[in-house]
Amino acid sequence: MTDTLSEARTITPVLSRLVTGGTCHTLEHVVGNTPTLWIPDIAAGTDRGFWAKLEGGNPGGIKDRSALYIVERARERGHLAPGAPIVESTSGTFGLGLALAGIVHGHPVTLVSDPGLEAPMRHLLAAYGARVVTVTEPHPAGGWQQARRLRVGELLAESPGAYCPDQYANPDNVAAYTSLATELAGQLGRIDVLVCAVGTGGHSAGTFRALRRFHPDLRLVGVDSVGSTIFGQPARHRFMRGLGSSIHPRNVDYAAFSEVHWVAPAEAVWACRRLAAMRYATGGWSVGAVALVASWLARTSPGHTRIAAVFPDGPHRYAETVFNDDYCAAHGLCGTPAADPDRIGHPTEREVTRWTRCANVLDPVGLPAVQGSVVPAVQGDAARGNSARGGVTQEAPVPGGPAPGGLPPGSPTPEGPEPGSPTLGDPAPGGSVSGGRR
Secondary structure (H helix, E strand, C coil), rough: CCCCCHHHCCCCHHHHHHHCCCCCCCHHHHCCCCCCCEEEECCCCCCCEEEEEEEEHHCCHHHHHHHHHHHHHHHHHHHCCCCCCCEEEECHHHHHHHHHHHHHCCCCEEEEECCCHHHHHHHHHHCCEEEEEEECECCCCHHHHHHHHEEEEHHHHHHCEEEECCCCCHHHHHHHHHHHHHHHHHHHCCCEEEEEEEECCCHHHHHHHHCCCCCCCCCEEEEEEEECCCCCCCCEEEEHHHHHHHCCCCCCCHHHHEEEEEECCCHHHHHHHHHHHHCCCCCCCHHHEEEEEEHHHHHHCCCCEEEEEEECCCCHHCCCCCCHHHHHHCCCCCCCCCCCCCCCCCCCCCCCCCEEEECCCCCCCEEEECCCCCCCCCCCCCHCCCCCCEEECCCCCCCCCCCCCCCCCCCCCCCCCCCCCCCCCCCCCCCCCCCCCC
16 A cells, blocks of 8 residues: 555655745845734634734844844945944844844944843843943933933943944934835735834834825824833833833824824733734734734724734743743733723823823823823933923934934833733723724
């Protein structure tokens, strides 16, 4: 009797029918062309769902795109001389991208972080040739973010000709995501709603602007962290790295957003784990927060609505945090979130501590503080040319920044424990993205 299984295994494939990935002769060509995966509703098990752009398919994550693009443009304009050092503050992912850009273009890279950077990430950055400088004490008023920022300034002063990419204010961080938008347009055709995490503001602004050329009625939904000031909430210590900010990044395109959702750490953890169990494709804090919001939008929007969500990274960095049972239990990150977000009518209506949405998106600069909150401004900023607005520093130029004209430097957010865990709340009235900006 013929062993048909063995026979099938020995069949020589026809070369013309082989399907392969790209063959890359240079490192920069391994970035981009990431897959898009259908994600069913992660909460209620309905037949609704959304499409996820899996940017964890890049070697270091989504910020490989921006790091390469920013460095290439800086070299073209003469702002970064051949072989000159790159100095930047990072919470991790942008550091990976800069390490890649440094290898591709021959630049030494120095990254300033803090003790919150995971040891595996620190070791990996060092293996990629980056020098990792860790600040040991938080700034008395500005926390770890201000401490890192001050250290970047010192390092730039010590290294004439050094370049700071300044991802929070550099417009190249927006333009870098045209490629991502073009890929999404080709993969999905029509897109009605785009869901993006917001930290620097780069990938939300850049992807949305480029996609609007194909889809003029596209709506943008932003996902932020509780304790972040980007959309007008008071600055608090945040548990989630790489999501939110304690400054007002210049790259955030406030007018583009139809609504914003704030998500708490435990809610993001739940979503990350649901994604892992249901679809295997998961990631870190930003991925969980985005998935929670995108799934709710899919569940509550008209059935024909096509939703695309950007997943910025993959899960491996978070094995000892998001996916560690003991860690999550010790930090109050267990539990199931409410089925629907809470809702506020104005960003400064009250301080939010759980998943909350707001369809009134405004640039927070000049807005009154949230009722009942007192957020101290960072001391000493006036001497550096900063102005404290609502307790949040609007950053001044850093020597060696991306371009003349006073572009302010950006630096990652202060991370710290976020008290509390998800609680049940009333469903958000309306339950759809209709009525927002079109």
